[in-house]
Amino acid sequence: MKRDNFGSRMGTLAAAAGSAIGLGNIWKFPYITGENGGAAFILVYLGCIILVGLPVMLAEFSLGRKTQKNAVGAFKELAPKKPWYLAGMLSVSTAFIILSFYAMIAGWVFSYIVRAATGQLNSVAPEKLNDYFGSVVSNGALPVFFTFLVIAVTALIVIFGVKNGIEKCSKILMPVLLMILVALMIRSVTLDGASKGLEFLFKPDFSHLTKKGILEALGHSFYSLSLGMGIIMTYGSYVNKEENLLSLAVQVTVADTLIALMAGVVIFPAVFAYGLKPDQGAGLIFVTLPAVFKSMPFGVFFETLFFLLIGIAAITSTISLMEVVVACVTEQFKINRKKATLFVALALFALSIPSTLSFGPWANVKVFGKTFFDLFDFLTSNIFLPVGGILVTVFAAWVWGVKNVVKEVTSDGLHEFKAKGLFAIGVKFVAPIGIGVIFINSIGVMKKLQAMGLSSTGAFGLILGVFVLISFIIWRIKCRTYRIEE
Ligand code: PHE
Numbered sequence: 001m002k003r004d005n006f007g008s009r010m011g012t013l014a015a016a017a018g019s020a021i022g023l024g025n026i027w028k029f030p031y032i033t034g035e036n037g038g039a040a041f042i043l044v045y046l047g048c049i050i051l052v053g054l055p056v057m058l059a060e061f062s063l064g065r066k067t068q069k070n071a072v073g074a075f076k077e078l079a080p081k082k083p084w085y086l087a088g089m090l091s092v093s094t095a096f097i098i099l100s101f102y103a104m105i106a107g108w109v110f111s112y113i114v115r116a117a118t119g120q121l122n123s124v125a126p127e128k129l130n131d132y133f134g135s136v137v138s139n140g141a142l143p144v145f146f147t148f149l150v151i152a153v154t155a156l157i158v159i160f161g162v163k164n165g166i167e168k169c170s171k172i173l174m175p176v177l178l179m180i181l182v183a184l185m186i187r188s189v190t191l192d193g194a195s196k197g198l199e200f201l202f203k204p205d206f207s208h209l210t211k212k213g214i215l216e217a218l219g220h221s222f223y224s225l226s227l228g229m230g231i232i233m234t235y236g237s238y239v240n241k242e243e244n245l246l247s248l249a250v251q252v253t254v255a256d257t258l259i260a261l262m263a264g265v266v267i268f269p270a271v272f273a274y275g276l277k278p279d280q281g282a283g284l285i286f287v288t289l290p291a292v293f294k295s296m297p298f299g300v301f302f303e304t305l306f307f308l309l310i311g312i313a314a315i316t317s318t319i320s321l322m323e324v325v326v327a328c329v330t331e332q333f334k335i336n337r338k339k340a341t342l343f344v345a346l347a348l349f350a351l352s353i354p355s356t357l358s359f360g361p362w363a364n365v366k367v368f369g370k371t372f373f374d375l376f377d378f379l380t381s382n383i384f385l386p387v388g389g390i391l392v393t394v395f396a397a398w399v400w401g402v403k404n405v406v407k408e409v410t411s412d413g414l415h416e417f418k419a420k421g422l423f424a425i426g427v428k429f430v431a432p433i434g435i436g437v438i439f440i441n442s443i444g445v446m447k448k449l450q451a452m453g454l455s456s457t458g459a460f461g462l463i464l465g466v467f468v469l470i471s472f473i474i475w476r477i478k479c480r481t482y483r484i485e486e
Contacts, residue, residue, distance in 0.1 A: 003068060004162040006238045011167035013251055016235050018170040018316030020256040021177070023105060024224045026310050027285050030201070030264035032216055034278045037208030038201050042261070044214055048221035049253055052434045055426035056227050056389065057249045059396035062408035064236025065245065070327035071230025074237070078400055087391035091230035092328045094384040096344075097376050098229065099321040100351040103154070104373075106314035107146030107356070108137060112286065113311055116293075116303040126291040133286045138360035147352045154318040155345035158326055159338055162238050166319055173312050180309040181262050187302055188270045197269030200278065211456060219438045223381075224256055226317070228389030228435075230324045237327075244415040245408065259313075266306075270296070285310065322348075386439035390432050394471075397427040436467045 006012040033041050067074040072088035079085075115121040115136075124132045137143055157165045188194060226232060239248070267285075270292045271278050280288045293303035322344060329340040354362065354372035367375050396405050402424045410417045417423070440446065440463050449459035 004238065005240065006167050006235075007163045008167075009240075009243065011163075011171050012235075012239055012243065013248065013255075014170035014174040015166050015316075015320070016232065016248065016252045017255040018174055019226045019231055019235065019320030020224060020252055020317075021174075021259045022224075022226075022313050022317035023102070023109075023310065024220065025256065025260040026263040026313055027282075028220065029224065029260035030267045031279070031281065031284050032213075032220060033264055034200060034268065035208075036210070036213035036216065037205040039204035040206045040209045041213055041217060042202075043204070044209065045217040045221060046257070048218045048434070049225070049257060051426055052218065052431045053221045053225045053227065054249060054253055055423055055431050056222070056393050056435075057225055057232055057253065058245060058409055058423065059393055059405055059427050060227060060230075060232035061236035061239065061245045061249055062405045063392070063396055063400070064233035065239050065241070065243075066404070066408045068237050070237065070331045071233050071324060072328050073331050074233060075395070079395075084391075084395055084399070087388060087395060088230060088328075090384060091228065091233075091388045091392070092324055094380050094388055095229045095231065095321045095324040096348070097351070097380050097384070099151075099318060099325070100348055101355040101373055101376055102314070102321065103150040103318055103348065103352055104143065104147045104356045106150045106311065106318060107143055107148075108286070109307055109310045109314055110149060111136060111142065111146045113304065113307040116290075116300065116307050119300050121290050121303065122294055122300050124290070126294060129287045129290050130283065133283065136286075138363070140357060140360045143356050143359065144353060147356050148349055150315070150318060151345055151348050151352065153315065154322050155341050157315075157319050158322045159341045161337060162323075166323060169319070170316055173316055177259075177309060177312045177316075180305050180312075181259065181266065184266045184302065184306060184309065185262055187296075188266050188273075191270060191273040191296075193273040193275075194269030197267075197272035197278075198265070200272060201264045201268045211460075215438060215441050218434055219442070222389060222435065222438070223385070224260065225253065226320060228385045228392065229321070230328075230388075230392075231320045233392070234324045234327050235320065242411055242414065244411070246410070246415065246417055382442035383439075386435050386442065389435045390439070393427060393431045393435065397424075397432070402427060432471065433464070433467065436471075437464070440467070 006015065033045075063074050063078070064071075067077045069077055070088075071091045072085050075085040075088040112121065121132075157169050159165060160168075189198070222228060236245070239245070267289065268278055271288060274292050274295050276288050276291060278284070278288075289306065290303065293299035293306070296302060322341075325344050326337065326340050329335065329344060330337050333340075355376055358365065358371035358373040363371060365371065370378060405427070406417060406420050406423070407413070409415075437460075445463060446456070446459050449462065450456060454462065
């Protein structure tokens with residue numbers, strides 16, 4: 001079967017940036033930045049992006065392009081008869097499960113587009129907006145309908161293939177996203193009192209920066225770049241052989257970061273101008289902002305634009321999540337794209353129902369003390385994602401080898417890669433240790449050690465030590481035998 005590829009450089013960039021730019025950029029980044037000291041947090045985040053995010057992205061891109069295979073096939077090709085393909089399977093499962101609830105949140109956004117455009121949202125009294133949001137997500141049938149709608153729209157794009165579906169759509173949607181963002185930015189910074197919001201976002205305040213904030217920056221940089229889920233690997237497998245992977249990865253990273261910052265510039269000046277609180281978490285976009293738009297001239301118009309912006313950002317991310325699964329099913333089971341997409345979409349419909357209902361009729365159904373949504377979210381974000389991230393990084397850096405990664409990144413020496421020494425340190429040491437720390441923290445080990453009487457620095461040091469020791473032992477025993485001859 002001939003493989004579909006991206007047709008143009010712009011298209012490749014639009015698709016990869018489209019995956020990276022999502023709910024994480026427009027909702028979560030501004031909010032956690034606000035909470036953690038504004039510009040101080042942004043500086044740490046930039047450091048994480050450069051030291052951890054970029055090296056892992058390069059590793060994933062090169063694994064995909066070298067093998068021209070999906071996330072499972074790539075491992076099978078480079079390490080035949082070795083269990084590394086399980087890492088690929090973990091990534092694909094993570095993408096599948098995350099998509100089942102990412103589609104639900106995107107569904108809430110879709111329903112808000114309709115509610116905004118019809119003026120319904122605007123007619124809700126500000127103090128009732130919180131209850132209104134609660135009634136929207138707990139309504140049972142309607143959220144399920146909107147989740148299905150997101151999955152169906154995503155499938156409809158993916159079914160047309162890499163060039164005619166994903167690339168074409170991204171090339172249209174990403175410029176639209178940028179235009180809406182710029183329009184909203186202009187509206188927001190020209191409001192009276194906007195400067196307070198800008199100050200909140202850009203004036204460094206290191207006193208608010210905590211260890212927890214640093215870990216949050218690290219975790220978010222990984223999530224925001226769509227790493228650890230086989231996405232960048234799968235997209236990499238569609239990239240032209242002569243393409244400069246370094247400049248592609250840098251451009252995706254810069255675009256992702258810029259859009260996140262721009263989203264902050266849309267949200268905070270407006271929130272401050274109307275005297276509202278910036279730290280409302282999930283409620284920031286669904287509760288606080290509708291209150292802002294209510295007081296703004298032409299509020300219905302800007303509100304509709306804003307939810308459309310988030311909807312677009314979400315769809316270009318859901319298509320990348322679905323593509324990972326579809327590419328794997330198509331190639332590993334040798335069935336055509338149409339059948340594979342339909343099959344995946346049907347399975348997603350089914351899996352999305354428990355999460356969606358867990359905000360309403362199934363709120364009391366608990367597994368291990370968690371609702372379905374909390375359980376899926378915990379498993380993927382806190383366990384599967386970091387473990388998958390460590391495995392792919394260790395595989396690229398230690399098993400396949402940095403030399404091979406560099407060879408692929410530069411298209412066999414066709415392009416320059418000046419910082420390859422720095423890259424080697426990043427991908428071999430900084431990234432796996434960084435992601436390891438996120439993992440250990442997210443499963444609560446830090447808290448347990450502190451409860452046993454260790455200071456946070458002591459707990460951190462102990463974990464780091466154990467981690468390095470285990471890595472060293474694994475490396476001595478396993479990687480030697482798994483190393484691929486160059
Ligand atoms: N990067 C996306 C965001 O910022 C989220 C995402 C993660 C999308 C993983 C696809 C895969 O929202």
